Amino acid sequence: MSEPYKHQGVGQKIQKQLLGDWYQRLEEAPARGEKVAYLFISGNLGELLENFGFHLVYPEVNALQCGVKKVAGQNILAAEDLGYSGDVCGYVKNDIGLLSGGNKMPQGTTLPPPDLLVCNYAGCATYLRWFEALAEFYGAEMVVLDVPYLRGTQGPSPEEVRYVVRQLEELAETCTRITGKTLDRDKFRQALEFTQESEELWSQVLHSARRRPAPIDAYFEAVFFMAPIYTMRGTKGCLDYYRALALEVQERVDRGIGPVPEEKVRIVMEGPPAWPHFRKFWEMFKKWGVVSVASTYSKVGGIFDQGFRHDPDRPMESMAEYMLGCYTNRNWGMRSELIKEYMEDYRADALVIHSVKSCRSFSVGQADLREQFIRDFEIPTLFIESDLADPRYFAEAQMKNRIDAFFEALHHRKVTARV
């Protein structure tokens, strides 16, 4: 009889506990007189805001959870009743709908109102419109961290970094005005050390998918693995989670197990998942023995697997570089380059592009990616469409047909290539 698994599921338990505690502290914050800041995942500056004692709310995470818990649909309809168009981002509408219904999350938490809306505008213009609406509905102060979209291929320019750093310093002054606290440099350093180590461990987890078979699914599993590093980076709890996750993944490697019984096809995934139909969506791939070995959506909160680390010796500068380098803040050429690198580095067989209506930031340009990968790089590429929040856009039968046809053709190609 083989030895029982020691580490499987441990990470998930820790994450559940971390998120549970986090939501509880959030709910209790107003009663304790503690301040709450709302911010976005891409290029978030959690370490800085937590330094001033802010509790953090990420409306995107709430939208994602409402999607998975299948309440996004009703929230979206509530927002449409307020005048929101059927054609705008489902995440925004979920958030507004949630707010109009009393801000009660599906697991029971009542979200506190913001004392400060920090619009870390990295890679998504909708972020501005979203927080402008929240500023109106809550009557809350809104600060914009303006992050210029990257040009060329060389990454951020010194002028861009300087611009963002100066805004971070101005934000710190705003935080002092609101909380009465000044930036604690030692605590900031400690937080960035936790961040750095968490980023290293998270990168190792992602890199593990270079193995064949891959021990993880770098899309369908990674989108859950990524939660702590994108929401509570800079904390000991986050670091502990990635230590546990690294052990879990190592155990999978040692035992030769992975997310599917037999790995048959390795893919790179581009685009966000269909949260309201997550399990169903994953099953459509699993049945073909498909494993995602790399994905772009799991990098929305930072591309650490490519070597970027926050630097405790250059706190503001590295934070600015981090914000500028987010996936959706990269231009089309940079995104294409990254996907191509993933295809080669992770020895993937195909690219799958999931185009979602809600997120134009992701989706505009994906058709050109498809064209480029098929025509210029001769990589089998599947293009499918639905949404990340709105359950109405998931056409199950059509989606299944396209996925089946693609992997059947891919299988046929492999078989005939062997003959």
Place this chain on the structure above:
Amino acid sequence: MNRLDEHLAAARKEVLDLDFTGPRAWKDAEAGRACIGFFPVYVPQELIWAAGALPVTVWGGGEGIEVEYADARIQSFICSISRSSLELGLTGRLAFLDGMLFSSLCDVARNLSGIWARNFPAKLCEYLHYPQNDKSDAALDYYLDDLRRLGGQLGAITGRTVTDERLGEALDLYARRRALLHELARVRNLEPWRLSLEEFQVLTRAAGLRDPRHHCQVLEEVLDDLPKRDAKKRDGVRVLLEGSFCEQPPMELLQVLDEAHCFVVDSDLSRGLRWCREALERSGDPWHDLAGAYFRHAEASVVRHKDPAERSKRLVERYQASHAEGVVFCTAKFCEPAFYDFVLHKRALEREGIPFMAVEFEEKMGSFESIRTQAETFAESILFFAEEAVA
């Protein structure tokens, strides 16, 4: 045909001309000239002109183009101006352009810059990030650096360095054109029956395609001739039109509003050509003046973040200043910024008791009859309630 009608006919022809005969002819008239296209809403056209190039607004293909190639590149849930602009490029109609500028107005426009760069690699494709944090002391410095960088890029194409003197002259020229466009809007506000909305629109949009010196002359002559025009005063309700700052409504839709007696007396039509609401402050440094204008003089717009409450407050101010009796939200299908703005504006209008209606358009609209009915009903309801209030 009198002089006014000739000007209107010429402007109409140019605005609907998808072969861009006017800008091409301008470019061919002298060696060393260049044309730089830009996707709406705003670009600092003064800088392009100072580099010796003609700024050309690319407003998509309107009703005059069959999309064959771009459908495969732009998803069905994206605005038609993006699709048809790409179609214009893919079918070679924009080959005369020496470069194309995109900006941070929305995610679609921003990402379109990448699609453009891939499909037209031999041409300059630039992306301009307009600072969205006007409270930061660093924003002006950043924007100034970026304008200088862009000036260098444009100068490299035309071989004409953007000197302070040339930029200063361009600022003066465009200030004159802007003042004339504002004057045209003011005249229409006073006597909307004297110039139809469609005529106002073709004269405004032609500014985005012509040598500004020539267009200033045209506008001056139009403004001279308008008071003498034999136009019969018509009754109608005065409305403010909002939401058409980027993709422009089909001309037929504008005609339908006029015919339904909804007189548009203020609007954000072609907002980028009338971006600054007041004269630019001038100092000894034209670069500083151009950059500062973006922060200080721009009309409130959803594509430029400022105080979130500012836009709706400004909409109500414009409504009052133009003596409008209602607001028509006229939004391109799939235009996210306008849709987000609508909800906040709607709340403000409801607080103020201002009547409004909302219509959506796209480039290829089969029928305008439902919009006609909607507009007629809207106008009648305003007249009815006004009479009721008097009674």
